[in-house]
Amino acid sequence: MKCLHFALATLAACVILSTPSAALNTFNIILGPSRENCFNEHLQAQERLDLSYEVADGGSLDVDFVIYSPNSRPLYNLNGESFATFGFNAELEGTYVYCFSNKKSGSSERKLSFSVHGPDEVFKIENKELKESVDDPTDTIQAELRTLDSGIKAIRDEQAFLVQRERRHRLTADSTNARVLYWSMVQALALIGVCYFQISYFKRFFEMGGVRV
Template sequence: MRVATFGLALFAAAATVNAITVTVEPNTNECFFEELKTGDTLSVSFEVGFGGDHKIDFSMLDATGRVVQVAGQQNSGFYTVTADRDGSYYYCFNNLMNDNIGKQVSFYIHEDHRPKKEEKGSEPLAEELRQLSRNVLDVREHQDYIIQRERMHRNTAESTNDRVKWWSIFETAIVLGVAFFQVNYLKRFFEVKRMV
């Protein structure tokens, strides 16, 4: 019974985290929303993985459509809004400044719903469970962030290695061509012409 209560409390206290990767095409604005109740907290962290200068515009709107957070040309960020009324809260990624390159954005949504008041005896345990849940989710977010960064750096390294390989092949072909030309030219230069 006690284990079931503990598991139920952990499940109820856990904040939710969702990881999403989208491609924001050139000249577009991608918006998403979450339904929040008064007092809930919505946090969005994002990272631009690929595309152009790796920068994008970000904004958050409250339930009335008023802009509450705005960030221009960022490659990553963490923004939070606390709901002052029930409704849909939007967060948008804007790629309107770029006319020809789509950008891949990975973002994480953290919703912290205010729990209902619990019985007096279970408050410290429930608060500890909520804190533990937040810590676990923070570790998971950091791991996802490190995986995304590692993927970006690996792709950059592979691209650089590919360019170095093709440049080396091109240089080798040029050196062999010049050597062949020089040998033939010198051979003809020192040829003795016989008169008959």
């Protein structure tokens, strides 16, 4: 049993190292001014779709988001949000469309990243067949590897999303610190200027009154 676990761990490590970045479900897009990008996902009834997005750069770091059911009914709608997460189980079979919109901005683009976790019918069929085939130990290992691979991809997608959020928050913190520094320097210069003006004014006042300071 220990040998089996060791083999699974070794093969899982190989899967992690060999999984290309393009295979992840995290995407980066640029929304131009007054533009909208839409994507679709075909779902069977009761299948689940999870989606999260974050605006990394551009304007006020806000976009509009909406997802439509196969009958064109809006299921979820957000206006002017920087980030959000959304998940649901499909009530109807068909193509669900989700859109990111920058139509409210006519001058600045938006850079955002989003992660999608949806069904993979081919994987489900193969996984079911492998689980039903228990005669060959290799099939069991392959089924476990597929399960591990799916979990690893989900973790890496979430990690990429968190990295994007950390980057945006770090840039915001750096910008705030820089503004505080500049404002402190302006206040110091203003204080020095006021002190100099007061000293010069009182010095001239006493000189005009015949008193030498």
